Amino acid sequence: MNKRYMDRLMDLKSELEMIKNSPDDSSEHISKSAESLRNICEFYANGDYDLKNAILSSILDGKVYISKNECRTTDLNVVVELICRINKGFRGGINEKAIISDGLSNVAPPAGLEPATL
Numbered sequence: 001m002n003k004r005y006m007d008r009l010m011d012l013k014s015e016l017e018m019i020k021n022s023p024d025d026s027s028e029h030i031s032k033s034a035e036s037l038r039n040i041c042e043f044y045a046n047g048d049y050d051l052k053n054a055i056l057s058s059i060l061d062g063k064v065y066i067s068k069n070e071c072r073t074t075d076l077n078v079v080v081e082l083i084c085r086i087n088k089g090f091r092g093g094i095n096e097k098a099i100i101s102d103g104l105s106n107v108a109p110p111a112g113l114e115p116a117t118l
Contacts, residue, residue, distance in 0.1 A: 040055065043055065058077065059076065059077055059080050060075070060076060060077060061075040061076060061077045061078065
């Protein structure tokens, strides 16, 4: 059993070393992705049917149904939904009621000092 774990440890150490020595292109990928997002409206407006469908499919979750002048689908992509939920907090000064599905608390704290005093 000891030999098996020592072999596994050696494999993991060599894998870690390989990851440390591999080039990091994440910043390049992030830059390209951010640029694509900045121009997504232009890509959509000038794109053919396949590109438009690809853009909609990446934003919407599940099957995309397109008819004449409308697009119907069941849900947003989870990532897009979370981004939209985050952006709701940056509107500033708008008081809205919390909705249970937003993940925000709709329970007000008790009046007075903590713990509640009479």
